[in-house]
Amino acid sequence: MRPAPAARATGAALLALACLAALTGCGRAGAAPGGKPTVVIGAKQFTEQWIIGEMYKKGLEKAGYDVELKSNIGSTEIIDSALTSGQIDLYPEYTGVILQVLAAQERIPHSAAATFREAKKFQEQRGHGLTMLDPTPFQNKxxxxxxxxxxxxxxxxxxxxxxxxxxxxxxxxxxxxxxxxxxxxxxxxxxxxxxxxxxxxxxxxxxxxxxxxxxxxxxxxxxxxxxxxxxxxxEDDKGFYGFQNVAPVVHEDVLKEQGPGFAKVLNRIDGLLTEKAVQDLNRAVDTVRLTPGEVAERFLKANGLL
Structure with missing residues (x-):
């Protein structure tokens, strides 16, 4: 089941090209009927990300924003390439992953708050016009x-x-x-x-x-x-896996175009995501077999966001 190193590298490159090609033309879609550009949300290829992506989409649509969701994009490197190239406008990312995978830092911050601060600083200094919104209470390590x-x-x-x-x-x-x-x-x-x-x-x-x-x-x-x-x-007593709260990584110009209410919607959704809540949401999809969209809708309705 484990390909040779060369095969893995080739396969990863082909997968990245295929995933990015599938997104071509989706980023920064034309202006919505209200005059603001459609916002394209991305999500990685597992249950938790599908649910959060659906929450962002449904919550923003309820607030009057025009959005499009592209789920199942792929690994951190692939979805980050889609973001930095402008093919998507935002996606939920894990703070520690940003530092460990994208920034390639060997030193792990000693708290969740410090991890978020360093991850946000890294994104803002990359030169792609990115920033991060508020992190979730839960972390998925x-x-x-x-x-x-x-x-x-x-x-x-x-x-x-x-x-x-x-x-x-x-x-x-x-x-x-x-x-x-x-x-x-x-x-x-x-x-x-x-x-x-x-x-x-x-x-x-x-x-x-x-x-x-x-x-x-x-x-x-x-x-x-x-x-x-x-x-x-x-116990991860050496702190190898770090801290992994979730926060949207988003283009700053998108926030300016959409206005302050846009970030408020996302921050309110993320503020509801405790570890117990996310475990229950994941179980509803993986065990009960509801769709990510159904689970997201029920959760948002129960919390007065739909």
Missing amino acids: NAVGVKPALAKKYGLKTIGDLRKVPKVRFAEYPDNIEGAVGYTEMAKRYGLTNTKVKSLNIGLQYTALDHGEVEAADVFTTDPQLAKGDYTLL
């Missing part, structure tokens, strides 16, 4: 999950404690084997020489843990599967 029985057997409390296990098969999603917050760097940081990576798409790692196909897995802290207590999260 990568974490290492194991089954409680394994944690009890070997006394696992931190990621580094995995060294106590004779052999660890580690489930990682394909896009995150390498990279700033990927498996390879995590194993180096924690000195894990007894682990072997197993490439699995997002969501399949829980089934692999349940069936004993892997001993540990990269998970997200807002995954609905974590709500029942069937998995133990190991």
Whole structure:
């Protein structure tokens, strides 16, 4: 399931070209009936991003703005290219990812607030006319999950404690084997020489843990599967995964064109997104099988935004 390095690079390049080509002509669409340009919102390729993108779209439309949503764009690098080239106008991004992936910083700030400040400063100094709006209360961090029985057997409390296990098969999603917050760097940081990576798409790692196909897995802290207590999260005591609140990255000229009410709508939506709320929203899509649009609409109506 894991291609050779050259194949991965070629595949990633082709995917990036395909995704960006699909967006051509979508950014900065013509003026809406009200006279303001249509705003194009982007979202990455997983449940949480689809839901947030739908919330932005529905909330802004209710407030009278003309918007278009382009979901499932791809990885951080791909969606950032779409943003900086003007093919989309804004998208929700994780503050730590901005510093770790885009800014390639090795030093991780020691608080969520400091992470947001540095991420916003980075975006504003890039030369693309970008800024960031307010961050969410919740953060969605990568974490290492194991089954409680394994944690009890070997006394696992931190990621580094995995060294106590004779052999660890580690489930990682394909896009995150390498990279700033990927498996390879995590194993180096924690000195894990007894682990072997197993490439699995997002969501399949829980089934692999349940069936004993892997001993540990990269998970997200807002995954609905974590709500029942069937998995133990190991403490990231070295702070490898950083802080990951969500905030819209947006072109400054879009904010000026649309007026102050535009940012107020997005800030109000993001202010409602606690960790418990996002876990429930993700569960409604991944387990109950509602569409991201249905989930977003119900949430906004319940909170008086629709």
